[in-house]
Amino acid sequence: MSVVQVRGLGVEIGGRQILRDVDLQIEPGEILCIMGMSGSGKTTLLKCLSGLRKPTRGRILIGGEDIVPLSEEQLDRIRPRIGLVFQYAALFDSLTVRDNVAFGLEHHGQRTRAEIDRIVRERLADVGMEGTEHLYPSELSGGMQKRVGLARALATEPAILLYDEPTSGLDPVIARTIDDLIRQTRDRRGVTSVVVSHDVPSVFRIADRIAMIHGGTIIAHGTPDQVRASDNPHVREFIGLDLAP
Amino acid sequence: MSASAGPAVRPRQPASSAALHATLVFFGECWLLAAGAIAAVVRGRVRWRDTLAQMSAIGVGSLPIVLAITFSTGAVFAYYTTAVFVRFGAVNYAGGTLAYGFLNELGPVLAGVAVASRSGAAIAAEIGTMVVTEQVDALRAMAVSPLRYLVAPRLLALVIMMPLVGVFADAAGVYGAYLMSGAHGVPHQAFVESVRTLVDETHLIRGLIKTVWFGFTIAIVACREGLATRGGAAGVGRATTSSVVLCVVLIFVSDFFLAQILSGGSVGQR
Numbered sequence: 364m365s366v367v368q369v370r371g372l373g374v375e376i377g378g379r380q381i382l383r384d385v386d387l388q389i390e391p392g393e394i395l396c397i398m399g400m401s402g403s404g405k406t407t408l409l410k411c412l413s414g415l416r417k418p419t420r421g422r423i424l425i426g427g428e429d430i431v432p433l434s435e436e437q438l439d440r441i442r443p444r445i446g447l448v449f450q451y452a453a454l455f456d457s458l459t460v461r462d463n464v465a466f467g468l469e470h471h472g473q474r475t476r477a478e479i480d481r482i483v484r485e486r487l488a489d490v491g492m493e494g495t496e497h498l499y500p501s502e503l504s505g506g507m508q509k510r511v512g513l514a515r516a517l518a519t520e521p522a523i524l525l526y527d528e529p530t531s532g533l534d535p536v537i538a539r540t541i542d543d544l545i546r547q548t549r550d551r552r553g554v555t556s557v558v559v560s561h562d563v564p565s566v567f568r569i570a571d572r573i574a575m576i577h578g579g580t581i582i583a584h585g586t587p588d589q590v591r592a593s594d595n596p597h598v599r600e601f602i603g604l605d606l607a608p
Numbered sequence: 609m610s611a612s613a614g615p616a617v618r619p620r621q622p623a624s625s626a627a628l629h630a631t632l633v634f635f636g637e638c639w640l641l642a643a644g645a646i647a648a649v650v651r652g653r654v655r656w657r658d659t660l661a662q663m664s665a666i667g668v669g670s671l672p673i674v675l676a677i678t679f680s681t682g683a684v685f686a687y688y689t690t691a692v693f694v695r696f697g698a699v700n701y702a703g704g705t706l707a708y709g710f711l712n713e714l715g716p717v718l719a720g721v722a723v724a725s726r727s728g729a730a731i732a733a734e735i736g737t738m739v740v741t742e743q744v745d746a747l748r749a750m751a752v753s754p755l756r757y758l759v760a761p762r763l764l765a766l767v768i769m770m771p772l773v774g775v776f777a778d779a780a781g782v783y784g785a786y787l788m789s790g791a792h793g794v795p796h797q798a799f800v801e802s803v804r805t806l807v808d809e810t811h812l813i814r815g816l817i818k819t820v821w822f823g824f825t826i827a828i829v830a831c832r833e834g835l836a837t838r839g840g841a842a843g844v845g846r847a848t849t850s851s852v853v854l855c856v857v858l859i860f861v862s863d864f865f866l867a868q869i870l871s872g873g874s875v876g877q878r
Contacts, residue, residue: 415748435753439753442751447745456741
């Protein structure tokens with residue numbers, strides 16, 4: 364059974380149609396990459412999946428439960444199952460790395476401080492950031508902030524991880540490291556991952572399936588090979604198949 | 609004429625209607641924030657560590673400004689009025705009149721304006737920055753209510769700290785007036801006796817009730833403006849400015865009504 368199902372999703376903001384008739388199914392443990400140009404509606408779709416934005420129409424089923432009609436308090440019951448890694452990490456700048464990663468654990472559950480410290484150390488080690496607990500976000504590079512953002516999202520052991528442009532603004536070497544982390548995280552933990560990106564090489568490196576979004580709707584959907592073979596002109600242009608050598 | 613040609617054009621709202629709509633939205637959102645934050649406080653879902661940090665920032669941070677403003681105002685107020693009291697041979701009323709005005713009106717209002725300018729602006733800027741850097745979205749994504757984490761501790765801190773700041777404001781203002789009156793012909797003993805005769809604790813309490821309301825207003829308006837921030841650094845600037853302007857206006861307007869309500873028509877009586 365699909366972990367996430369999106370049916371007939373539409374979002375209208377200020378009279379402008381951002382998303383229309385979006386249908387998606389996300390299977391357990393897969394990495395689905397949603398790619399598209401800037402302004403195509405990718406991030407809006409991600410925010411709908413995380414419950415941060417209410418769609419104008421359609422349904423989003425997480426583990427079989429439609430989250431669209433839920434209130435903010437009811438959504439708080441679903442949210443611990445979903446981790447969100449923000450484009451610019453969105454770390455709390457007044458808190459240290461340790462407190463950022465521990466944040467979700469300290470606000471939910473009954474863990475002792477020693478347990479929380481252990482989990483923080485483990486998650487930071489998972490993303491190659493051990494020994495940075497005492498630093499503040501402003502003391503980290505963009506790539507390091509994204510890793511800490513991933514550690515923070517992983518701390519509460521979500522079943523679904525949503526990544527918003529994880530490699531944007533990073534140099535190719537760091538971007539490749541982040542790609543490896545996304546795959547390792549899925550391989551180690553079996554986390555279902557949804558990655559929104561316009562970084563074509565990154566998408567083809569990590570995706571099990573790709574959905575191409577254009578003008579607020581999905582115009583191609585399939586395995587990387589199927590998308591590469593698409594004859595849709597927007598897809599071919601975006602992935603560079605129609606570019607002159 | 610075909611209605612389907614070209615993109616749909618939305619009818620533009622008249623300016624007065626848009627302003628009314630914006631005003632209703634503002635007060636509606638303030639009401640929802642206040643209700644949610646009070647509910648969080650009543651249910652005991654506010655972290656005291658966060659509240660104490662806010663109390664320290666608001667109290668300690670605002671105090672030097674409040675003391676400077678109220679001491680100066682007290683002294684200037686005395687400078688102008690003492691001449692009149694001396695001229696009409698009414699030096700025995702100078703201290704009481706100045707203290708009466710300060711405890712009921714100037715102390716609370718000046719403290720409110722100073723805290724709105726300093727702490728209210730800081731709250732709006734901090735929360736606004738958190739909004740544009742997606743930190744507020746990160747809170748929601750981790751199932752932590754911004755109302756509980758951001759608004760409630762600031763509301764509690766301001767409501768607790770404002771009366772304390774108000775006491776210091778009253779003391780500094782009256783002391784400034786005392787020194788200036790003494791320098792312009794009002795004997796210190798006469799000033800003190802006059803205060804004892806014309807002023808009692810009800811005037812102090814009346815003023816402190818005002819400061820509680822002003823603290824509540826500053827917290828809700830500053831948090832609302834911060835949470836409504838849109839559009840990057842410029843948006844944070846706009847939120848900070850509008851927070852200060854709205855707080856100051858609401859302090860003066862609500863002071864007008866509070867003065868009527870709290871005095872119960874017995875102005876000048878003990």
